[in-house]
Amino acid sequence: MKQFHKNALLALTLGLGLTAVSAPAAAQAATEITFWTWYLSPKFDPYIKDTIAAFEKANPTIKVKWFDKQDSMVQDFIASVNLGSAPDVVNLNIDETGKAAQNGFLRNVDALTPLANLKSTFYPQTLANFTIGGKVYGYPWYGSLNEGVLLYNPELMAKAGVKAPRNMTELLNMVKTIKDKTGAFAWVPALKDPGGASFLGYFSSDGLPIYNAKGEAAFNSPAHVAILQKYVDLFKGGYFPEDALRKEAFQLATELYAQNRVAMIVGGPQALNRIKDTNPGLYAKTVVTTAPLGKANTQTGTSMGMVIPQASKHPAEAAKLAAYFTNNANQIAFAKIVPIVPTTAAAQNDPLFKGASSDPIAKATALVGASGRFINPGFKAPGNSDDLYKNFSDNIEAALLGKKTPKAALNDSVKFWNANMKK
Numbered sequence: 001m002k003q004f005h006k007n008a009l010l011a012l013t014l015g016l017g018l019t020a021v022s023a024p025a026a027a028q029a030a031t032e033i034t035f036w037t038w039y040l041s042p043k044f045d046p047y048i049k050d051t052i053a054a055f056e057k058a059n060p061t062i063k064v065k066w067f068d069k070q071d072s073m074v075q076d077f078i079a080s081v082n083l084g085s086a087p088d089v090v091n092l093n094i095d096e097t098g099k100a101a102q103n104g105f106l107r108n109v110d111a112l113t114p115l116a117n118l119k120s121t122f123y124p125q126t127l128a129n130f131t132i133g134g135k136v137y138g139y140p141w142y143g144s145l146n147e148g149v150l151l152y153n154p155e156l157m158a159k160a161g162v163k164a165p166r167n168m169t170e171l172l173n174m175v176k177t178i179k180d181k182t183g184a185f186a187w188v189p190a191l192k193d194p195g196g197a198s199f200l201g202y203f204s205s206d207g208l209p210i211y212n213a214k215g216e217a218a219f220n221s222p223a224h225v226a227i228l229q230k231y232v233d234l235f236k237g238g239y240f241p242e243d244a245l246r247k248e249a250f251q252l253a254t255e256l257y258a259q260n261r262v263a264m265i266v267g268g269p270q271a272l273n274r275i276k277d278t279n280p281g282l283y284a285k286t287v288v289t290t291a292p293l294g295k296a297n298t299q300t301g302t303s304m305g306m307v308i309p310q311a312s313k314h315p316a317e318a319a320k321l322a323a324y325f326t327n328n329a330n331q332i333a334f335a336k337i338v339p340i341v342p343t344t345a346a347a348q349n350d351p352l353f354k355g356a357s358s359d360p361i362a363k364a365t366a367l368v369g370a371s372g373r374f375i376n377p378g379f380k381a382p383g384n385s386d387d388l389y390k391n392f393s394d395n396i397e398a399a400l401l402g403k404k405t406p407k408a409a410l411n412d413s414v415k416f417w418n419a420n421m422k423k
Contacts, residue, residue, distance in 0.1 A: 035321060101133075109308055139322045353365075
């Protein structure tokens with residue numbers, strides 16, 4: 001049927017005395033590009049499909065074929081590159097972008113979109129997160145913050161006689177006071193996480209290096225040891241819940257907070273959704289303010305990006321799609337659906353993040369959404385991060401349980417990292 005219509009159109013143009021080359025552009029075959037996302041389907045199908053439809057309407061000569069990859073994303077991407085069938089646009093995080101760029105799998109996008117345009121669209125730090133060797137390899141997309149905001153129970157804070165901490169030093173200094181005077185824990189730190197950086201984030205947030213100038217692990221200086229010692233002393237004194245070694249910190253914090261057994265949560269707005277469901281009365285009283293930061297005065301976090309594989313057969317069209325999805329209007333539209341942190345500089349002035357509200361979720365979302373300039377991993381993850389993070393986490397646990405001194409735990413982990421790290 002399609003062939004019939006095509007032939008009929010050609011016959012019509014010739015019958016009118018027109019040359020075939022003057023056929024409308026719409027009759028030309030559209031360029032099809034392939035777009036892979038990571039863990040966005042089915043929850044965000046409407047947003048992705050609507051954005052693709054709007055892009056195709058604005059670019060009628062480009063058609064987009066979308067696939068959402070999940071557990072197998074990285075493996076499938078590497079396989080597609082090796083097989084010569086790479087997609088045109090791929091949604092990767094900061095770490096995976098760095099690895100792919102270093103392996104020669106990606107095009108530098110500042111050769112496809114003028115660097116001036118990229119700089120005027122994105123926060124400097126979010127663009128720097130995707131810059132390797134002086135070249136930009138990804139269009140920053142939605143992000144998240146580790147510290148996020150501070151949520152607190154005003155009644156427990158008043159009972160303890162303390163005010164919201166302005167930084168991590170103040171927070172640590174009030175841990176004993178809150179527990180001694182109220183019986184509730186002050187806060188649940190991320191002490192242990194075999195699959196993530198966890199405690200390394202506390203070093204980074206205080207401005208302490210994870211690596212030395214040679215790229216070797218170097219998180220065992222006296223300053224690093226002193227920080228770990230402080231946490232070990234508080235844990236041994238019963239000032240942090242024992243379950244912090246068995247449960248993910250954010251999950252445990254939301255559980256205990258809803259039971260009035262934790263005074264503060266440092267994290268994202270999503271904690272409030274759980275509290276609203278389990279303890280509506282406490283939710284209504286919860287105060288939301290800016291998160292306490294370490295001595296480096298930076299939030300840590302990460303973001304997704306959109307990259308263009310070196311093997312893409314349609315890099316110009318791919319760049320158009322990546323730039324379109326990551327522009328300010330489309331990131332703000334996404335933020336209205338889920339509390340992401342936009343990576344576009346204009347987001348901080350958007351009305352979505354400016355409105356005053358007494359509702360805790362609305363206030364937290366506003367504080368976080370306008371904080372994209374802070375998105376910074378803090379340090380570069382090593383190539384074989386799973387093995388190294390597990391070793392680090394095991395050593396932190398050994399220190400907390402008194403099986404090793406903090407100094408020995410960090411020395412042992414640094415030794416393991418430098419013997420096994422793939423840079």
